[in-house]
Amino acid sequence: MSGIKEVAKQANVSIATVSRVLSKPETVAEKTIKRVLEVIEDLNYQPNAAARQLRMAETTTILVVVPDITNTFFSDVLRGIESVALENGYQVLLGDADNNAEREKGYLSILRQKKAAGMILLTAGIEANIVEEIASEYPVVLACEYLEGVNVPTVSIDNVSGARKATEYLINLGHKRIGFISGPMNSVLGRDRLKGFYQAMAQYSLKVEPDLVQEGNFSYKSGLNMMNKLLAYSHTPTAVFAANDEMAFGAVNAIEQKGLAVPQDISIIGFDDIKFSSIFKPALSTISQPTFDIGTKAMQLLIGLMTNQKMEKTQYILENRLVLRNSCGKWSS
Amino acid sequence: MSGIKEVAKQANVSIATVSRVLSKPETVAEKTIKRVLEVIEDLNYQPNAAARQLRMAETTTILVVVPDITNTFFSDVLRGIESVALENGYQVLLGDADNNAEREKGYLSILRQKKAAGMILLTAGIEANIVEEIASEYPVVLACEYLEGVNVPTVSIDNVSGARKATEYLINLGHKRIGFISGPMNSVLGRDRLKGFYQAMAQYSLKVEPDLVQEGNFSYKSGLNMMNKLLAYSHTPTAVFAANDEMAFGAVNAIEQKGLAVPQDISIIGFDDIKFSSIFKPALSTISQPTFDIGTKAMQLLIGLMTNQKMEKTQYILENRLVLRNSCGKWSS
DNA sequence: ACTAGATTTGAATGCGATTACAATCTGTCT
DNA sequence: AGACAGATTGTAATCGCATTCAAATCTAGT
Secondary structure (H helix, E strand, C coil): CCCHHHHHHHHCCCHHHHHHHHHCHHHCCHHHHHHHHHHHHHHCCCCCHHHHHHHHCCCCEEEEEECCCCCHHHHHHHHHHHHHHHHCCCEEEEEECCCCHHHHHHCHHHHHCCCCCCEEECCCCCCHHHHHHHHHHCCEEEECCCCCCCCCCEEEECHHHHHHHHHHHHHHCCCCCEEEEECCCCCHHHHHHHHHHHHHHHHCCCCCCHHHEEECCCCHHHHHHHHHHHHHCCCCCCEEEECCHHHHHHHHHHHHHCCCCCCCCCEEECCECCHHHHCCCCCCEEEECCHHHHHHHHHHHHHHHHCCCCCCCCEEEECCEEECCCCCCCCCC | CCCHHHHHHHHCCCHHHHHHHHHCHHHCCHHHHHHHHHHHHHHCCCCCHHHHHHHHCCCCEEEEEECCCCCHHHHHHHHHHHHHHHHCCCEEEEEECCCCHHHHHHCHHHHHCCCCCCEEECCCCCCHHHHHHHHHHCCEEEECCCCCCCCCCEEEECHHHHHHHHHHHHHHCCCCCEEEEECCCCCHHHHHHHHHHHHHHHHCCCCCCHHHEEECCCCHHHHHHHHHHHHHCCCCCCEEEECCHHHHHHHHHHHHHCCCCCCCCCEEECCECCHHHHCCCCCCEEEECCHHHHHHHHHHHHHHHHCCCCCCCCEEEECCEEECCCCCCCCCC
16 A cells, blocks of 8 residues: 555655655665665555556556467467566566457457557467558567568468478388378468478479368367378378377377377377477477577567667577477388 | 547547546437547547556456466466456466566565556465465465465365375275375475375375385476386385376386386376376376366456455365276286 | 526546656855 | 855656546426
């Protein structure tokens, strides 16, 4: 309950002096500082954030919108964000969109209310033009997913090249009939990974059979279902690339439920390298994304934006890399 | 940039009327409402949160402090919290303590600055007396971990009975030499689960060999290490209870690395029932916690506190239950 | 047409902090 | 001693909104 007035009274100074002790101590006499500080300590005084924000026209909270906080991939990124936010005196307001574009949009009002100074979008459910509009008015950075043709600061990985890398690896192992379990086609991420797959196949003059590419939704269950579908064809693939690790787990388990073995009968590769990928059996070969770094970079970018630093670069593509474990094997036919 | 003044001017009314349209429309003439609303729509006006908060002396953000957002257990709880927060017009400010008590304490200033109206603690690193003090001044609810002898609203599960349940199950399967990989002994959670283990063993007059209980820290790696330690003894246990699922995964993998099989040679049971437990092989038998419900209940409690509702109950213990999968087998000697 | 009563509106005030500017104090120099 | 520069402190305006209270407008009954 104790406000600046109370501190001022007890320290026998004006509220202006109290304020100065906190923000510009060099303009206040030594012993006054001491006296005021003691009272502050005593009363456990902390300046009211709302009043300060109103006066200063700035807040130190930023908004992060995630599609699903339960997904460890996003929580890793979030941790990166929080880490540099904290270092720089920012707090993060969490918006879980729950994979719902409407809900995602709802969070924009936080910005308009000036409740947050900026926003990091880990999602991509909002229409590109809306994002662009909001980004022209407020500091916004996109992480993980980029929006085609939108000129908003972005940090991401190159999903196309990552997918190409994974596919090439399978090809070099000798596989020719390669299946693909994609992410949802309405997400850039899903489309890009598919594109990378096609590119690699084309580069090696391999035919991709339409039946062998199935659309999942990044969930374990969909991986399981789609793999079962692939298994139902007369010519089953000898390797399949799942567009994320969770679906890869599903694929592996579907295969094993049919009495087949990974990688002896079918090789599986994933994408993301989440925490459980190395714990899973067989340990999953996958494309590793620098999740934590995506978070830190995104937050650094946002801070740059908020403090009006002129930026040399606003588009960052972080490196991904192939991590080899035990879910893929050679194939000779 | 458009404030209430701008709206008032364009709608040709005073700012008071604009404010009334938003908060007490029934006191404003029909057509005035319509006109004002149109301008508001037009300008995309949203009342400045800081000004509003300052005037009203209340905010709609609450603080949630988690030990580690990366842990799916906590992110599930968080999702529960967010879900009812959103329904009731609250936003959640996330504080990741990163398993660091100091950092945890740092978040308390958010409350003092009135940046958040209340707090949910999913951690328990802060000293009990400090928690009690802060809780006497601000709305605070504890979730997941309770603090002994602290009279603060709490929602948790009964870790003792859960652990007893898991142990009993192992005993009923015929196991006698049962090992335990505990959580850190400086956490209530870790101690309670150990207590449950001891209780069950005592109830069935089974001796617990000191060598067979090892202290881990809830991480996969510690599960792996501690299991290796257990495996090094001449009389290895026939079953081990790991105090959480991640450590259970570590235990299983340690066993398999030694060429032994789960559950044929050794049975493993975990605690938490995280998402990955049913995907893992063998699918892990474990104690399931109602994570989402813990979150919703905690948030409901907090809302009650913040709105000064008189509460019939402030201590909730949610049910846990044994979920049987494939990591435990019968033992006869 | 006039007035009491009901409805609608506007001007003034305060929330708690920051800060430009004015006022006061200190000590030094002439 | 008086004056002035520099250091220190206080005064008051301001941020954007909600709210109060009194003024303005409208309604209907006579």
